[in-house]
Amino acid sequence: SNCTVLVTGGAGFVGSHACKALSRRGFTPVVYDNLSYGHEDAVRWGPLERGDILDRTRLDEVIATHHPAAIMHFAAFIAVGESVTDPGKYYRNNVAGSLGLMEAARDHGISAFVFSSTAAVYGLPEVVPIPESAPKLPINPYGHSKWMVECMLRDFGEAHGLKSMALRYFNAAGADPDCETGERHDPETHLIPLALDAAAGVGKPLTVFGEDYDTPDGTCIRDYIHVADLAEAHVAALQALLGGADSNAYNLGTGNGFTVRQVIDAVEKVTGRAVPHSIGPRRPGDPAALVADPSAANRDLGWRPRISDLDSIVATAWAWHQKVNG
Numbered sequence: 582s583n584c585t586v587l588v589t590g591g592a593g594f595v596g597s598h599a600c601k602a603l604s605r606r607g608f609t610p611v612v613y614d615n616l617s618y619g620h621e622d623a624v625r626w627g628p629l630e631r632g633d634i635l636d637r638t639r640l641d642e643v644i645a646t647h648h649p650a651a652i653m654h655f656a657a658f659i660a661v662g663e664s665v666t667d668p669g670k671y672y673r674n675n676v677a678g679s680l681g682l683m684e685a686a687r688d689h690g691i692s693a694f695v696f697s698s699t700a701a702v703y704g705l706p707e708v709v710p711i712p713e714s715a716p717k718l719p720i721n722p723y724g725h726s727k728w729m730v731e732c733m734l735r736d737f738g739e740a741h742g743l744k745s746m747a748l749r750y751f752n753a754a755g756a757d758p759d760c761e762t763g764e765r766h767d768p769e770t771h772l773i774p775l776a777l778d779a780a781a782g783v784g785k786p787l788t789v790f791g792e793d794y795d796t797p798d799g800t801c802i803r804d805y806i807h808v809a810d811l812a813e814a815h816v817a818a819l820q821a822l823l824g825g826a827d828s829n830a831y832n833l834g835t836g837n838g839f840t841v842r843q844v845i846d847a848v849e850k851v852t853g854r855a856v857p858h859s860i861g862p863r864r865p866g867d868p869a870a871l872v873a874d875p876s877a878a879n880r881d882l883g884w885r886p887r888i889s890d891l892d893s894i895v896a897t898a899w900a901w902h903q904k905v906n907g
């Protein structure tokens with residue numbers, strides 16, 4: 582059988598870990614990436630085809646060459662703040678780019694599509710832990726762009742039989758336990774890599790965005806999920822689709838939340854170094870708590886996090902940080 586999977590954004594953080602997981606399960610990941618944010622040396626488990634998701638001619642050529650049985654779609658811009666100041670960039674790449682990719686899937690008879698979505702589709706949730714049925718009320722263009730693609734996938738499923746799984750990540754973190762790939766965003770905005778930079782002295786002191794939230798220590802609560810666990814969920818979702826499962830959307834998180842202070846404590850414990858930090862104002866758009874109800878992915882996909890305890894997340898991210906920063 583044909584076990585080739587086209588992985589858009591496969592040179593990026595979650596995409597590269599998914600390629601490793603695919604290859605371990607006998608799939609061949611063909612990475613389609615324009616390397617605008619991805620890293621060529623993160624493509625290690627299959628060929629790299631350089632291309633932009635907005636370039637339909639190039640997409641057709643790559644699909645005709647490799648005949649993938651499925652698509653995993655990670656290619657997207659992810660900076661929430663930038664999406665507010667430059668929404669066109671997000672709607673063009675994330676929405677129009679995904680539309681072209683779905684049309685290519687339809688035209689080439691590819692019927693399985695795994696989509697990288699986000700907890701940002703829920704906006705400011707009223708109920709935590711958040712079930713998939715919670716209202717989809719994004720509060721920024723990034724979240725809107727991801728929810729729009731989920732809606733387009735639903736409609737392409739109805740009209741054209743394109744079957745899809747939308748996977749809504751909570752806070753993706755950590756790095757490959759073998760240190761073969763990891764997080765390298767530029768600019769970096771995520772808490773754990775910034776805390777590691779501060780601990781290592783390669784970055785500025787960390788600013789904690791608000792300590793007056795209605796949480797036990799006043800800082801925001803997030804559900805950190807190890808990127809290797811995310812990667813396994815993508816393979817499980819793909820296998821479910823190839824096995825005849827219906828389209829669906831799943832939260833990917835642990836169901837446990839940690840405050841920013843707890844993350845700083847874990848970084849200090851794991852690295853053995855202090856995290857220089859100060860308290861700043863709240864960051865606009867940050868909900869007090871975002872925690873997944875991940876029970877549907879467990880029930881339907883047989884997935885559960887295996888290395889997403891906070892110490893394992895921080896330890897693998899620290900090992901990768903040391904490898905990258907020497």
Ligand code: UFG
Nearest residue numbers: 699700701752770771772775788789790801803841864867
């Ligand atoms: N934080 C700080 N200081 C920093 C960076 C972050 O205090 O310098 C705090 C944030 O306020 C938040 C927590 O650390 O409470 C985590 O922040 P991240 O920026 O690492 O992650 P977010 O929760 O903001 O964002 C994640 C994904 C987004 C997604 C969002 C909602 O990275 O893509 O969840 O699902 F949109």
